[in-house]
């Protein structure tokens with residue numbers, strides 16, 4: 001086995017691969033797999049929280065629906081229904097007997113066959129579930145505006161959570177870290193704030209939340225959707241979906257990222273400007289606390305978002 005887990009305490013015992021649960025060491029694919037060469041694949045990231053002796057998986061069905069939608073955009077068809085992927089994830093979690101928070105990574109990609117660019121090789125599907133803690137610093141992150149731009153929706157299908165697109169996010173993230181920042185923020189092709197390398201972005205301005213609209217070049221984040229609902233339905237905070245100028249971000253009262261891995265992470269500095277007073281603001285903190293209660297199923301109105309395993 002090559003490589004050791006970096007942010008993980010250990011590898012899990014089992015992986016779900018093409019409809020079977022196999023040992024971690026057996027979960028391999030061929031080096032000539034099409035998806036490896038051309039980035040033709042789609043994936044998801046889902047979190048499960050260990051609480052009361054159960055793994056509570058957050059919005060699993062919504063993630064599997066987006067998985068199917070991403071695949072469709074790439075001419076791919078995932079040969080398992082949303083319901084069977086939900087069941088497979090639950091079986092995998094049970095097999096691994098997790099006793100801490102986890103991250104679930106469904107991935108589908110074109111496998112072995114022809115290598116011509118018009119090939120539609122068979123689709124392989126895997127689900128990996130790992131013990132996983134925090135992704136970004138919960139106290140807040142220092143960001144830079146990336147030198148890489150998010151392409152517009154007529155350049156590449158940005159709505160799909162496609163593996164090939166993550167070359168861009170990888171470059172942006174590495175660039176930010178090499179420059180001493182925690183995370184990158186990408187502007188869109190017209191220079192408006194788009195998103196983080198693996199997160200959607202919100203700012204707080206005059207007590208309202210502002211976030212880039214999904215008709216622009218961003219991923220339709222499930223955490224973004226959760227935050228919009230919690231802010232408006234529970235906290236009574238108005239949410240405005242509109243373009244955000246870079247200097248508006250610098251001058252915002254508060255800013256934060258949303259994402260399955262990042263959850264809700266305060267942004268405390270951008271390009272050397274403190275956001276607010278340089279620590280998590282009041283609205284951000286309220287949302288962080290509320291989000292935690294929601295993912296643990298403590299709020300009945302949103303309990304339908306949770307799959308208990």
Ligand code: PMP
Pocket residue numbers: 045169195196197198199200219220221222223224258259260261
């Ligand atoms: N944007 C990008 C580029 C991402 O990779 C992610 C993580 N999936 C997000 C936004 C946030 O999406 P979600 O809340 O569904 O995890």
